[in-house]
Amino acid sequence: MSDSELPVYVITLAEGIEATGAVSELESHGLQVKRVLAALGQVIGQGSEQVATQLRGLDSVQSVDAQRTYRALDE
Amino acid sequence: MFSKNSPRSAATEVPDRFVIIFDSADPATPGIAAEAREQQVPQLLTEQGYSISEYFPMLGIAVVTSKADQLDDFRQRCAGHQLPAEVVPELIYRILPDAVAKDSFSDTGQFTWGLQAVGADLSSYTGKGINLAVLDTGFDANHPDFAGRNVTTKSLVDGEDAADSHGHGTHCIGTSCGPRTPEQGPGYGVASEANIFAGKVLGADGSGSDSNILAGINWALENKCQVISMSLGADVKTVHPPYVTAGRRALELGSLIVAAAGNNAQRSAGNPGFVGAPANSPYIMAVAAVDSKLAVADFSAQAISTEGGEVDIAGPGVDVYSSWPGSQRYNTISGTSMATPHVAGLAALLAESTGLRAQELWDKLVQEARSLSLPTTDVGAGLAQAPTSAES
Numbered sequence: 001m002s003d004s005e006l007p008v009y010v011i012t013l014a015e016g017i018e019a020t021g022a023v024s025e026l027e028s029h030g031l032q033v034k035r036v037l038a039a040l041g042q043v044i045g046q047g048s049e050q051v052a053t054q055l056r057g058l059d060s061v062q063s064v065d066a067q068r069t070y071r072a073l074d075e
Numbered sequence: 076m077f078s079k080n081s082p083r084s085a086a087t088e089v090p091d092r093f094v095i096i097f098d099s100a101d102p103a104t105p106g107i108a109a110e111a112r113e114q115q116v117p118q119l120l121t122e123q124g125y126s127i128s129e130y131f132p133m134l135g136i137a138v139v140t141s142k143a144d145q146l147d148d149f150r151q152r153c154a155g156h157q158l159p160a161e162v163v164p165e166l167i168y169r170i171l172p173d174a175v176a177k178d179s180f181s182d183t184g185q186f187t188w189g190l191q192a193v194g195a196d197l198s199s200y201t202g203k204g205i206n207l208a209v210l211d212t213g214f215d216a217n218h219p220d221f222a223g224r225n226v227t228t229k230s231l232v233d234g235e236d237a238a239d240s241h242g243h244g245t246h247c248i249g250t251s252c253g254p255r256t257p258e259q260g261p262g263y264g265v266a267s268e269a270n271i272f273a274g275k276v277l278g279a280d281g282s283g284s285d286s287n288i289l290a291g292i293n294w295a296l297e298n299k300c301q302v303i304s305m306s307l308g309a310d311v312k313t314v315h316p317p318y319v320t321a322g323r324r325a326l327e328l329g330s331l332i333v334a335a336a337g338n339n340a341q342r343s344a345g346n347p348g349f350v351g352a353p354a355n356s357p358y359i360m361a362v363a364a365v366d367s368k369l370a371v372a373d374f375s376a377q378a379i380s381t382e383g384g385e386v387d388i389a390g391p392g393v394d395v396y397s398s399w400p401g402s403q404r405y406n407t408i409s410g411t412s413m414a415t416p417h418v419a420g421l422a423a424l425l426a427e428s429t430g431l432r433a434q435e436l437w438d439k440l441v442q443e444a445r446s447l448s449l450p451t452t453d454v455g456a457g458l459a460q461a462p463t464s465a466e467s
Contacts, residue, residue, distance in 0.1 A: 010285050010317040035286060037293035040321050044286045063316045070288060070307045072212060072243040072281040073335040074410035075374055
């Protein structure tokens, strides 16, 4: 699987964890960070399922969720 | 619905007609005995020359025709018999306008049916000073109806600029923030003087990912948008945790997110559907759609029994006329997508008129909604309403 085909995850950080400061820890576990959402305390990144499993075990992480797709809701 | 003596109901006093209440105004004092109500009171009324045809002994209340000075004399006579009597003018009550509110609307040359149904056509509030973000397919910032408006655009979609090659985003921005008095056609925008923040989170194909949408919410919060409108969704029943956090943090930062409940119903075929993500986040307001007769739209999703799966409120969402990109300029389309920007615009008007933000703004929107004779699972608190001048 090439890097571009890796699944994308939304990493929601635990309460009080500052997003920018958490990036290096997430990267050290293999996450390829795409976006840092400071106001929301979330980081968007790519990685294997094994990376996601590792991140779920971190104290600084509240949840790791596979990215979903949405659409405009006109008829 | 009745009311008395308020500026909105205008109850009026009837000349020379009074209501006499044979009771103490002090709730700690026992009421008068049944024997007194049945014998002593009618006797005193008759002695005073009052008719007892409108005396109600079980209530201890009489309605009489009298001059005011004659009543003073009667009150003193009652006091001499240790009989408490309070006198108030008789009032004529009228049905309040809410109780006879229209339940069918149509587009006119002046306003769309949606603006009329939510009362935006009569509101003096315009959303001035309020930052309203619409996260959608982008915006045609060159649309002539938006010339001179305060517009900020941003694309969160990789490889696409902020322009709207789809149309949905320009339509939603038109409903939430468009003009009430355009050069041609009916007024179609609720918050016609709000500051527009057009965040492109859905691509030209009308779809987008969590990455784009969450980045759009983050951008709107960085820009201190008090209202964020999201006419998008996915047909999944489970709550997606990132939007629980996003909705809660938005409220903490003074922003209210409203989102389309979903179009997955087909009520005419017996399928009521369900509120999808992200509207099913407990901290995001879920918006249903009604038609111009204030019936729930066939496609509008119903509440489900998970926390956040409620429908919170409804807006006009069938055959909605609004702006469209390019030379077409206007289009009429349907969806909970179209109901959502109505509610977002109304939130901006209420934010302007009351100064309320976040959860308090949510509560006010729900409180002020027009009750509909429909299940709350379909329309929540009812049809969102604009503040009038008197409600500031």
